[in-house]
Amino acid sequence: MRIFDRLLPEHNKRLKMLLASALTGGLAYIAAIAPATAATVDKKDMVMVVSVINTTNPYMISNIEGAKALSEKLEIPLEVVNSNNSSQTEISSILSILASGKKVIMFVNTVASSDAPTIVDAVKQAGGYVTIWWNKPTDYKPQSVGDNFVAFQKIPGVESGRCGAKAIGDALGGKGSVVMFPGVQDSTTSKTRVAGFKTEMKEKYPNIKILDERPSNWDPQLAARNAKDLIVKYGSQINGVWSADDGMQIGAMQSFENAGLLDKVKFASDGLYPKTLEDIKSGRGGNAIVGETFHRGYMASAVGLYTAYLAATGEVVPSTLPPEKRESLFKLSCVTPSNYQQYLQYDEPDAPKQFVERLVKNGPWNTEPMPLVGGGSNEQGEF
Secondary structure (H helix, E strand, O other): OHHHHHHOOOOOHHHHHHHHHHHHHHHHHHHHHOOOOOOOOOHHHEEEEEEEOOOOOHHHHHHHHHHHHHHHHHOOOEEEEEOOOOHHHHHHHHHHHHOOOOEEEEEEEOOOHHHHHHHHHHHHHOOOEEEEEOOOOOOOOHHHHOOOEEEEEEOOHHHHHHHHHHHHHHHOOOOEEEEEEOOOOOOHHHHHHHHHHHHHHHHHOOOEEEEEEOOOOOOHHHHHHHHHHHHHHHHHHOOEEEEOOHHHHHHHHHHHHHOOOHHHOEEEOOEOOHHHHHHHHHOHHHHOEEEEEEOOHHHHHHHHHHHHHHHHHOOOOHHHOOHHHOEEEEOOEEEOOOOHHHHHHHHOOOHHHHHHHHHHHHOOOOOOOOOEEEEOOOOOOOO
8 A cells, every 4th residue: 555655645544445455456357357377386495295095005005105206206395194084184284284384286185075175275375286186076176266276186986886896797697795895985986986886786787786885994904894794794695895995805805814705705896906916816715806997096196296286387277278187087997817917017116206207208197007088077976
């Protein structure tokens, strides 16, 4: 208001305030209608943040590995948030980092879909950039929030569930009974995988009965306990086990092995984690694992963080991107014991570093083996 102090008498304070308000409103209007321009954050002012649901699940551990590889490549310090399966811990930890004053470049594997708006709003208020992976409310879209919510990204969930259902259905000859281990109940990822599994079973294997389902929070130990309970309840009635990810499958398989039932049950899941690969190669449990899907946590976190980084540096302006680059689906592969060999290269010791090298060269939407294949959040759903 200093300009008005010089132009107007002191007794016209009210008029000065009105003019200042009009000027502020006009500037805001100009900013709103002006073409989108690239933001710029100096690299020395950045901190990279990877937020994971827990550090017991192999996928979440892999998320951290990808973030470390990109942090080293871009020479930006990294902070790790371990949510310990708690939305409250997740959000409070992120708020603490935001309070440091650094501009955050953030990847969040949200504990629950409903966490996304709170996290995104906090990052936006702090002037940071965030990419959400896997879970958000259906009608909560980056395009409606602004450039600070750079993108929502995930691997197709319905396709994943269908892959697992087909593997178990074929292995059982279309007859039998199965149990299910979804992840977090308020999770886009879990809901879509469950939807895909049930849809495939209903359409292709009507003589296979789903006995029970126990959400196990992506946690191997919780899945092991839940599997033990279901074994007590159903015993030899269980012919197949589907898990929404390999972390839970690893726990469930251990309980079936302890009960002496591992070689009598067929398993399918999502992730093709290194431990699962070992079990496929060894034929554990009389070739108990019959189907998997392939993607890697280090790829997801690196893609998410690099997308946010490009927005922060002004190399991309999110509001000018096509819809599929704001709400993105990346490639999923269905894997069986007969074709798993082609994926072994992605678990070599230097695989995260090599992926990051390709990522920086090719960009977040065109890097093998996880290129962009579609967009939108319309695959959400549950039964």
